[in-house]
Amino acid sequence: MPDQLAVLLIEDRPDISVLVQQTLTRAESGSMRVERVDTSEKGLARLEAAAFDAILLDLNLPDSGGLLTFNRVRERRGPAALIVLASPQNEELALGALQEGADEYLIEGEFDEAALARRVRYAVERSRCRARETTLARGRAKILGFIGVKGGTGTTTVVLNIAAALARQGRSTIAMELKPDLGLFSYQLKHAPAANLSSLASLPSGRIDAAEVGKRLCTFPHGLRVLFGPQKPDEFRDIDPPAAAAVIRAASQLAECTLIDLPSLAFPMCQAAIRQCTFVSMVLERDAMSAHAAKLFLPLLHSWGISEQITGAIVNTRALAYTPTPMPEIAAQLSCPIIGVIPPAVELCAKASAAGMPIVFLDPECTFSSTLTELALRLGADTVKPMVR
Numbered sequence: 001m002p003d004q005l006a007v008l009l010i011e012d013r014p015d016i017s018v019l020v021q022q023t024l025t026r027a028e029s030g031s032m033r034v035e036r037v038d039t040s041e042k043g044l045a046r047l048e049a050a051a052f053d054a055i056l057l058d059l060n061l062p063d064s065g066g067l068l069t070f071n072r073v074r075e076r077r078g079p080a081a082l083i084v085l086a087s088p089q090n091e092e093l094a095l096g097a098l099q100e101g102a103d104e105y106l107i108e109g110e111f112d113e114a115a116l117a118r119r120v121r122y123a124v125e126r127s128r129c130r131a132r133e134t135t136l137a138r139g140r141a142k143i144l145g146f147i148g149v150k151g152g153t154g155t156t157t158v159v160l161n162i163a164a165a166l167a168r169q170g171r172s173t174i175a176m177e178l179k180p181d182l183g184l185f186s187y188q189l190k191h192a193p194a195a196n197l198s199s200l201a202s203l204p205s206g207r208i209d210a211a212e213v214g215k216r217l218c219t220f221p222h223g224l225r226v227l228f229g230p231q232k233p234d235e236f237r238d239i240d241p242p243a244a245a246a247v248i249r250a251a252s253q254l255a256e257c258t259l260i261d262l263p264s265l266a267f268p269m270c271q272a273a274i275r276q277c278t279f280v281s282m283v284l285e286r287d288a289m290s291a292h293a294a295k296l297f298l299p300l301l302h303s304w305g306i307s308e309q310i311t312g313a314i315v316n317t318r319a320l321a322y323t324p325t326p327m328p329e330i331a332a333q334l335s336c337p338i339i340g341v342i343p344p345a346v347e348l349c350a351k352a353s354a355a356g357m358p359i360v361f362l363d364p365e366c367t368f369s370s371t372l373t374e375l376a377l378r379l380g381a382d383t384v385k386p387m388v389r
Helices: 014-029 040-049 066-076 088-099 113-140 155-168 185-189 197-201 210-215 241-252 269-274 288-303 327-333 346-355 367-380
Strands: 005-010 032-037 054-058 081-086 104-107 142-148 173-177 225-227 257-261 279-285 311-316 338-342
Touching: 005 014, 005 040, 005 113, 014 032, 014 113, 032 040, 040 054, 040 066, 054 066, 054 113, 066 081, 066 088, 081 088, 081 113, 088 104, 104 113, 142 155, 142 269, 142 367, 155 173, 155 185, 155 257, 155 279, 155 311, 155 367, 173 241, 185 346, 197 241, 210 241, 241 257, 241 269, 279 288, 288 311, 288 327, 311 327, 327 338, 338 367
Parallel strands: 005 032, 005 054, 054 081, 081 104, 142 257, 142 279, 173 225, 173 257, 279 311, 311 338
Antiparallel strands: none
């Protein structure tokens, strides 16, 4: 016999409630236990107090109506399958709920006993499968944060090329520009996205999920997917820390590797974003000023609980300084390992920008691309090891 399912019915109409309760409790030899409440507030209280396998929700209740009802319950659903009950006149509303994340919708009067029980059980099984997939994805997902210790270190170039290298290795990869102001992925990739982070970050954090992130991803060669930052001044806005964390969690459900081009530490959401990362790379140039900035940078990261084991430095020499600081001097100032040194590539960077693609795609055999590919392998491994010099 199938395992007994705990079902919460949130429905104020007695006739519908009795029909659903009797139908489900009779079905499959009592394999479903149905508890009924008649308002959304009571439903939310029960979800706080107990675990359910499925929720059957009427979208028009005495204290709440429409998608507002749905959104309130969805945010508290936990692992439960969420099934919407709708009248034939409200089927469009039910379809809207399905687009917003409902597992199933049922039209009143159009299901018999066997069909109702079967569709509830199927919805529960789909929800459980998604939960298992999410758990597996999180277990293997890499969330790699990259942050420049000062302006102009070439962090965006580093992120896009490491992401391209991971994608070329067959890794499911997302490159994300998590910035409250102008994003430059679009300049380097010569692509004007139809949607970007701005519309995503304006949503309540409870509504930011894998589906919403997926709608805003653009796909490039080798399956590399990109979430672009804001493109116009009217899209610039501070990102709430919970929203930033939700964007990263949702992206990590869609890819094996998520790479984040992070903003300055001056933004409040930066701490929340960095705490989601499995590894954080500081990007600095090969000069005394960058080395000094990195030296000051690390204690702040560590004060946030970011351990030395998940931090490293990438020294970018793509535009080599006139008086480069010797690498041993840079290493001596840092309390984290140097995991990569990017070779000079001024002309290649210009060609790649003109072509609208990362250097790793444009010229995969050059020294720059080989170095970035090795670094990508290091960052994609279970444990990130320092480079061997």
